[in-house]
Amino acid sequence: MEKQKEAIKKAKRAGVLALFYPDTSKQTKLVLILRKTYHGVHSAQVAFPGGKLEKQDISLEAAALRETFEEVGVLIKTIEVIRKLSQVYIPPSNFYVQPFLGITKHVPIFNKQEDEVESIIEVDLQHLLDDSILVTRKVSTSYSEEVEVPAFQLNGHVVWGATAMMISEIKDLLKPHI
Numbered sequence: 001m002e003k004q005k006e007a008i009k010k011a012k013r014a015g016v017l018a019l020f021y022p023d024t025s026k027q028t029k030l031v032l033i034l035r036k037t038y039h040g041v042h043s044a045q046v047a048f049p050g051g052k053l054e055k056q057d058i059s060l061e062a063a064a065l066r067e068t069f070e071e072v073g074v075l076i077k078t079i080e081v082i083r084k085l086s087q088v089y090i091p092p093s094n095f096y097v098q099p100f101l102g103i104t105k106h107v108p109i110f111n112k113q114e115d116e117v118e119s120i121i122e123v124d125l126q127h128l129l130d131d132s133i134l135v136t137r138k139v140s141t142s143y144s145e146e147v148e149v150p151a152f153q154l155n156g157h158v159v160w161g162a163t164a165m166m167i168s169e170i171k172d173l174l175k176p177h178i
Helices: 002-010 059-071 125-129 159-176
Strands: 010-024 028-035 051-052 078-084 089-090 095-105 117-124 134-139 147-154 157-158
Touching: 002 089, 010 078, 010 147, 028 125, 028 134, 028 157, 051 059, 051 095, 051 159, 059 078, 059 095, 059 117, 078 089, 089 159, 117 125, 125 159, 134 157, 147 159, 157 159
Parallel strands: 010 095
Antiparallel strands: 010 028, 010 051, 028 117, 078 095, 089 095, 134 147, 147 157
């Protein structure tokens, strides 16, 4: 824990957004992205839209909103940020990530960022809240050939790591209210 505290002090900062929205049938959905395959630790992983804090960003929330617009095309002015979630340190990429929970009341017209986003994943809220999506999977990581991790099976994708931790917190927040 002490080593992690020191690493966090020097970590890059990022903001991500868990964005809920209605579809054309008035069903609540959550948007995730599948990252492109590239030479890096987060290649081909499922994630929330978001990214690194840039000079022009006045806050991590601003970075999350800007990156959401850049990656999936949702207009910033249509998004209401509801709350912060727990920050997550990601050792392989040395990022300290601040997730936010947000909504838009409009059906978004997605426009994926071709150079970073392989696909946009729209998850039904009822599917997200279903406990049967919790699985364990062996995944390759930057520090080990294979490790068994808790994960979520969403729309045919295995979601693990920091994104799975954030989803777990969201599920815990939402379940008592649904």
